[in-house]
Amino acid sequence: MTLRVMICEDQELVRAGYAMIFSAQPDLEVVGEAADGRSGVAEARRLRPDVVVMDIRLPVLDGIEATRLLAGPEVTDPVKVLVVTTFNLDEYVYEALRAGASGFLLKNAPPRELIDGIRTVAAGESLLAPAVTRHLVGRFADRIRPAGGRRQAALPEEVAALAPRETEVLRLIAEGLSNTEIADRMVLSRETVKTYVSRILTKLDLRDRVQAVVLAHRVGLVSADD
Incomplete structure (x- = not known):
């Protein structure tokens, strides 16, 4: 093709x-x-x-x-x-x-x-590009994370419904890690990570990885200090 x-x-x-x-x-x-x-x-x-x-x-x-x-x-x-x-x-x-x-x-x-x-x-x-994500989030996270930059006490219902592994993958995506880096960090195969990413996007009704990064920072799953 x-x-x-x-x-x-x-x-x-x-x-x-x-x-x-x-x-x-x-x-x-x-x-x-x-x-x-x-x-x-x-x-x-x-x-x-x-x-x-x-x-x-x-x-x-x-x-x-x-x-x-x-x-x-x-x-x-x-x-x-x-x-x-x-x-x-x-x-x-x-x-x-x-x-x-x-x-x-x-x-x-x-x-x-x-x-x-x-x-x-x-x-x-x-x-x-992981370097772009890290740099971008570090500089502009205050625009997309909760006021004051603090983690929320409770995550939104749809995010809270993610399985623990899925939540961890979402957090690492938001930190700017590539699938390969996530696989190394969590000791998983790249295919398994891809499956987790696909499930996360489907469960949260997100179009792509970009929206996942914004959502994770918006709900306080990660902060610019992570």
Whole structure:
């Protein structure tokens, strides 16, 4: 199966580099490119790619609003968006998360990690670079955790209904650990962790891992100090 990818990036050299890397993969096809957010939204709606690789700082319409228009909660037929960002854009990443992005990677990520990220997002899973999650939560957790940053005495009913192992996996997801890291921490196989993650998302009626991170901090399951 060939995955159709669209690139939304204003720097021509970066855009060309992405296109070259993606096109060299037997299962990836670059079907469109855009140099600004507005044309990116229009092209993505027209082409319906499997994944849009989205920069945040774009002319005309920024990547946050472009992501919201393509994948926001009110979009009936959302397009999967993989945001590629840098640490000095933390606040933009937080807003893009709320706008519906399915994943985040750093711009200095190795090509293989970016390629695997596209495949992960296209498969319906979310992707959070652990370093991005840790840094983002550490800086902005006060916006999504309970007032005062304290743990709640009682978790919401749906979270409290999780099995102990599921609750622990959710906590580690919120700390920014990858499935491999969770497997190592809990002495489980990666497949078992994937099963736990799937159950958690289903039980909590969450779309993806991104929403799981936000929920865990919002209900006080973890705090920025963890």
